[in-house]
């Protein structure tokens with residue numbers, strides 16, 4: 001039996017489910033296929049982000065930050081907390097409840113918007129047909145005017161550290177430890193390694209993070225990365241740069257990691273090891289050999305600026321295509337594609353996708369950093385405002401880090417906002433909104449910001465760009 005749809009979406013992550021909802025809102029007959037089975041054994045919508053990524057990791061980051069604050073941060077406020085302890089299974093159960101709530105929320109949104117939710121594995125066939133294999137093995141073929149591929153990504157496995165049931169795990173396994181490992185190793189000082197390393201460090205684990213590169217957070221602004229490394233080290237995260245993991249051996253419920261760094265070959269032993277060395281597009285059994293969709297040299301689905309693949313009427317969004325692997329990038333691509341299918345001229349501004357690392361302090365940025373601008377030969381001015389000079393941050397006893405704004409030296413147009421510190425993600429979003437409208441640092445400097453707020457740090461950084469900061473000494477013009 002064949003069913004006909006205007007749009008069939010494969011994958012119900014932040015790219016796919018958002019695309020499906022928008023397509024249905026635009027009056028298109030839409031189906032979304034998802035095969036993921038949650039911890040309760042039932043089909044779960046929301047993809048990696050909702051089920052084993054953004055949302056559960058933030059639940060654990062928030063729980064462990066509260067614990068850490070109660071243990072270390074309350075005294076200064078005069079709050080005396082005794083006998084504090086962490087119930088790890090209760091923390092994990094709370095995380096699971098949140099995941100279930102949000103995954104169920106997507107199902108509700110599908111119903112409300114008239115999206116047909118189909119459980120099973122989707123595969124693109126030639127001629128814009130989509131084969132669906134249901135969990136019981138039944139095969140159906142859907143006819144589609146348009147197909148949106150949104151099957152996401154999976155963690156990369158590396159030969160020196162093959163995953164095991166409970167000792168060497170990936171980012172998914174690291175969300176479900178039932179107790180705090182005494183010694184935790186993490187391979188990869190990227191976003192996942194730092195976020196999950198922080199979770200377990202706050203609960204008392206001794207954490208060593210192995211990073212193959214000699215530089216730390218190479219995608220971030222250098223000044224931010226330097227401050228971050230200093231802060232994380234103070235928090236007890238032992239980040240070993242230039243350390244390449246070459247092997248692992250499991251003995252008596254522990255794993256010994258062999259690695260090479262500037263001091264030669266070394267070994268360290270851990271109770272758990274998290275492998276967080278990146279993700280790769282998930283395209284297994286997704287594309288029939290004659291479907292016509294091309295992959296690029298990195299195994300990503302090849303798309304143009306509008307997420308159109310090499311087959312007219314077939315699109316791909318999110319982690320499986322070029323660009324940063326970020327949920328918000330996927331969602332906006334999903335909206336753009338749905339709009340374009342409906343005949344609108346939607347486009348995406350790939351220059352203003354914010355990045356966030358949800359450690360404490362948070363790290364976030366949007367636009368270009370100093371290194372990128374120097375490489376492009378662009379002359380710029382920089383304004384920096386430290387949270388130590390912010391009344392609101394001092395009141396909250398959260399003064400680490402700074403806001404840094406970079407503006408074009410000739411036009412004063414803001415080219416980048418880089419923040420390490422409290423609410424960095426929210427502050428950077430303010431920068432992104434302003435940049436989207438082509439703001440100058442002077443424009444931002446002339447705006448009225450509420451006092452006392454953390455946002456004033458953004459205001460002062462904007463003023464500092466042109467040497468007009470009030471609450472910090474201004475840099476001399478270069």
Ligand SMILES: NC(=O)c1ccc[n+]([C@@H]2O[C@H](COP(=O)([O-])OP(=O)(O)OC[C@H]3O[C@@H](n4cnc5c(N)ncnc54)[C@H](O)[C@@H]3O)[C@@H](O)[C@H]2O)c1
Nearest residue numbers: 188190191192193210211212244245276277278279325356
């Ligand atoms: N907050 C967020 O937005 C968020 C959170 C989690 C994940 N993500 C996204 O998910 C994707 C995957 O995250 P990730 O942290 O796994 O990848 P990543 O690419 O951010 O970092 C992986 C790190 O592992 C290092 N590495 C690779 N092989 C190694 C080896 N053998 N030994 C030591 N180090 C090694 C790399 O040099 C790199 O620094 C990223 O694109 C990330 O942006 C985003």
